[in-house]
Amino acid sequence: MSKLNTQASRTNAARADKPVKDVAKKSPATSSSRITSTKRSSPSRISGRSEAVPAGNVATEKPRTKKAVRAKAPSIADLPMDTPESVNVVWKMFSECARDSSERQQIRNRLMERYREVVRYTAERMHKRLPAEVDVDDLTSAGLFGLMDAINSFDLSRNVKFETYCAQRIRGAIFDELRAMDWVPRLVRSRTTIMDRAKKAIEMEHGQKATEDEVAERLQMNPDDFEKLNRDSKPVGIVSLNRKWNDKDSGNESREMDVASDRRQEMPTDRIQRIDVQALLTKGLSRSERLILILYYYEEMTMKEIGLTLDLSESRVSQMHSSILARLKAQMKHRVTDL
Numbered sequence: 001m002s003k004l005n006t007q008a009s010r011t012n013a014a015r016a017d018k019p020v021k022d023v024a025k026k027s028p029a030t031s032s033s034r035i036t037s038t039k040r041s042s043p044s045r046i047s048g049r050s051e052a053v054p055a056g057n058v059a060t061e062k063p064r065t066k067k068a069v070r071a072k073a074p075s076i077a078d079l080p081m082d083t084p085e086s087v088n089v090v091w092k093m094f095s096e097c098a099r100d101s102s103e104r105q106q107i108r109n110r111l112m113e114r115y116r117e118v119v120r121y122t123a124e125r126m127h128k129r130l131p132a133e134v135d136v137d138d139l140t141s142a143g144l145f146g147l148m149d150a151i152n153s154f155d156l157s158r159n160v161k162f163e164t165y166c167a168q169r170i171r172g173a174i175f176d177e178l179r180a181m182d183w184v185p186r187l188v189r190s191r192t193t194i195m196d197r198a199k200k201a202i203e204m205e206h207g208q209k210a211t212e213d214e215v216a217e218r219l220q221m222n223p224d225d226f227e228k229l230n231r232d233s234k235p236v237g238i239v240s241l242n243r244k245w246n247d248k249d250s251g252n253e254s255r256e257m258d259v260a261s262d263r264r265q266e267m268p269t270d271r272i273q274r275i276d277v278q279a280l281l282t283k284g285l286s287r288s289e290r291l292i293l294i295l296y297y298y299e300e301m302t303m304k305e306i307g308l309t310l311d312l313s314e315s316r317v318s319q320m321h322s323s324i325l326a327r328l329k330a331q332m333k334h335r336v337t338d339l
Contacts, residue, residue, distance in 0.1 A: 119143040146173025191233040
């Protein structure tokens with residue numbers, strides 16, 4: 001019996017050990033299946049996350065913030081300025097901006113583009129009264145600076161039309177540029193203007209060229225002051241030899257230096273030389289004697305005409321002429337070196 005019990009216990013132990021071995025054998029497969037299931041589930045988790053991203057983006061679309069609205073607002077260059085109402089809106093935006101801000105500068109440039117034609121129109125009108133040497137583009141460039149100053153200093157509260165205001169500022173800027181380009185002092189220009197106005201008034205009244213005595217009487221000046229004013233009002237003109245001009249007959253374009261000299265005109269050096277000789281010959285003579293020489297040799301008047309001018313007889317003029325020549329011959333012997 002004891003042997004039977006011992007065998008039965010061994011059989012039971014073997015049966016009990018068999019499931020354990022089977023479990024041990026099956027455990028690697030079970031673990032691998034878990035690993036594979038985990039690996040298979042991980043892509044689904046990843047794909048679940050990736051699929052959740054668009055949903056998250058849709059969910060994050062919130063009402064637009066101020067920054068987003070500003071970013072999508074129309075630029076200053078696209079602001080409409082084709083109607084007076086739209087222009088007033090731009091002016092209000094300009095007045096509300098800070099003085100040193102970049103937005104204010106952009107709006108100012110937009111306004112300058114809007115009123116650029118006013119500058120061109122003013123420059124072309126002023127160019128018609130100026131010499132041909134002045135370029136209209138230079139006047140336009142100076143007028144743009146006047147327009148910029150007008151925009152910066154314009155006040156909307158005064159209820160004044162900007163075109164009326166800026167025209168004066170543009171003209172002032174162009175005049176300043178012309179004064180800077182002019183080599184003649186302003187005092188000389190003002191005196192020239194006074195003389196020209198007086199001469200034109202006299203010519204309009206009498207219908208003939210004004211004399212110096214009439215101009216002096218119109219200006220109520222004594223002879224000495226008038227002589228000084230007349231002398232100071234005649235600046236020396238400067239002409240560029242490279243200045244171009246068009247021949248209306250042939251239509252060719254030429255320069256001043258290409259034009260042939262006119263032999264009929266008096267040379268400036270000859271004129272100066274004649275004046276010097278005249279001053280030397282008449283030096284030391286009385287007024288009547290000096291007039292006789294000038295009228296006879298320079299103005300080519302006859303003895304009779306000179307007598308009528310000086311209220312003398314023809315014989316007296318001839319006698320004075322002979323005595324003057326005799327004295328001049330004696331004096332010229334000692335002045336040969338001066339000539």
